[in-house]
Amino acid sequence: MAYTTVLHCRECGREYPQEPINVCDFCFGPLEVVYDYEAIGKVMSRESIQAGPHSMWRYAELLPVSAENRVDLNAGFTPLIRAKNLANHLGLDELYLKNDCVNPSYSFKDRVVSVAATKALEFGFDTLACASTGNLACAVAAHAARAGMRSYVFIPADLEKGKVVGAAVYGPTVVAVHGTYDDVNRLCSEMADNYGWAFVNINMRPYYSEGSKTLAYEVAEQLGWRAPKHAVVPGASGSMFTKIWKGLNEFANLGFIDPVETRMHLAQAEGCSPIATAAQAGTTTIRPVKPSTIAKSLAIGNPADGYYAVRVIEDSQGSAVIVSEEEVTEGMKLLAETEGIFAETAGGVTVSGLRRLVSEGVIKRGDLTVAYITGNGLKTQEVVEDAVRPVFIEPTVEAFEKAMAVRS
Ligand SMILES: Cc1ncc(COP(=O)(O)O)c(C=O)c1O
Ligand SMILES: [Zn+2]
Numbered sequence: 001m002a003y004t005t006v007l008h009c010r011e012c013g014r015e016y017p018q019e020p021i022n023v024c025d026f027c028f029g030p031l032e033v034v035y036d037y038e039a040i041g042k043v044m045s046r047e048s049i050q051a052g053p054h055s056m057w058r059y060a061e062l063l064p065v066s067a068e069n070r071v072d073l074n075a076g077f078t079p080l081i082r083a084k085n086l087a088n089h090l091g092l093d094e095l096y097l098k099n100d101c102v103n104p105s106y107s108f109k110d111r112v113v114s115v116a117a118t119k120a121l122e123f124g125f126d127t128l129a130c131a132s133t134g135n136l137a138c139a140v141a142a143h144a145a146r147a148g149m150r151s152y153v154f155i156p157a158d159l160e161k162g163k164v165v166g167a168a169v170y171g172p173t174v175v176a177v178h179g180t181y182d183d184v185n186r187l188c189s190e191m192a193d194n195y196g197w198a199f200v201n202i203n204m205r206p207y208y209s210e211g212s213k214t215l216a217y218e219v220a221e222q223l224g225w226r227a228p229k230h231a232v233v234p235g236a237s238g239s240m241f242t243k244i245w246k247g248l249n250e251f252a253n254l255g256f257i258d259p260v261e262t263r264m265h266l267a268q269a270e271g272c273s274p275i276a277t278a279a280q281a282g283t284t285t286i287r288p289v290k291p292s293t294i295a296k297s298l299a300i301g302n303p304a305d306g307y308y309a310v311r312v313i314e315d316s317q318g319s320a321v322i323v324s325e326e327e328v329t330e331g332m333k334l335l336a337e338t339e340g341i342f343a344e345t346a347g348g349v350t351v352s353g354l355r356r357l358v359s360e361g362v363i364k365r366g367d368l369t370v371a372y373i374t375g376n377g378l379k380t381q382e383v384v385e386d387a388v389r390p391v392f393i394e395p396t397v398e399a400f401e402k403a404m405a406v407r408s
Contacts, residue, residue, distance in 0.1 A: 343377050
């Protein structure tokens with residue numbers, strides 16, 4: 001069973017039954033699921049969690065679905081890696097990387113889609129759909145295949161090949177829209193009411209977004225039941241960022257960790273930084289932008305949760321960091337060369353954002369820090385192609401030695 005009671009509007013508080021809806025009829029505020037935390041507190045404990053599956057579903061009570069018939073590709077419970085080399089390079093003592101590159105379809109989006117697909121089946125849908133900057137399309141197509149559902153994934157036509165192939169291979173209908181993600185999202189929002197499909201990030205959004213909370217639970221558990229001093233997180237719509245904060249606080253309220261003092265830092269790339277720009281200007285009013293960035297997974301110009309993300313920055317005494325387009329690939333290479341993790345552009349944004357936060361003194365040497373690496377670099381190979389400089393030789397030892405002599 002699910003431990004949720006109703007949906008409520010984040011703005012006016014009006015309550016709604018748990019249906020495939022995401023916006024308040026009265027004030028257009030976003031809807032959010034409400035949990036019965038008292039009931040959860042009676043059945044959930046550190047011990048019960050530790051006895052659960054080695055996936056995000058070990059936290060099932062805090063997800064808005066009945067876990068029995070879950071659509072499960074084993075997303076989550078990804079490694080939290082102590083990053084000594086990168087820490088030394090940056091001047092930190094205790095740095096951890098949450099490596100969500102190794103999820104089933106190679107990004108954190110498997111977490112949100114596992115929840116959304118499960119809820120979609122509960123509601124009786126037979127078709128899963130999404131508006132995506134790439135990774136979501138992969139996760140939706142994969143989970144739909146697993147669930148025996150049809151899927152339609154809508155993407156901007158100029159996405160990286162690794163994202164398109166990484167979605168198409170599971171057999172969805174791929175709809176490549178001539179426009180930005182924001183155009184794609186508007187189109188899907190127009191369609192969501194009429195098609196009878198579960199659009200995971202539109203009419204299923206209140207359920208879907210909760211899946212990101214598991215990124216907080218896992219880190220807290222993996223750190224030995226404590227929250228980090230700093231979390232550095234890449235942002236597009238801002239949803240994951242807000243849900244990591246929510247998840248940490250839920251854990252504290254349930255008594256699994258001490259009250260949360262984590263400072264939440266949101267990282268974006270210069271070519272699309274509407275949330276970070278607002279936060280740095282000290283306003284919650286997000287001015288939409290037309291994205292022009294190589295961090296295509298983060299290219300949302302009109303972020304749905306931007307306002308709430310800025311509020312989280314304020315509430316947690318965090319900050320926003322904007323990295324240049326060059327720093328995106330520099331960050332990817334630094335991560336790969338120091339820690340052996342090949343992350344996509346979003347990871348480059350996170351690592352370069354982290355580097356800036358350390359150099360600006362926001363994050364201090366002794367601070368326990370977690371950086372979220374949310375997607376796999378094999379999907380965005382083209383941006384680091386200049387790393388490919390093989391030494392071409394004939395198949396002889398002499399040729400090899402000659403080539404090495406020239407090189408050194
Ligand atoms: C790899 C990766 N990281 C981070 C994000 C940001 O997610 P959100 O829209 O929840 O801010 C995305 C969004 O697509 C993504 O693909
Ligand atoms: Zn409302």
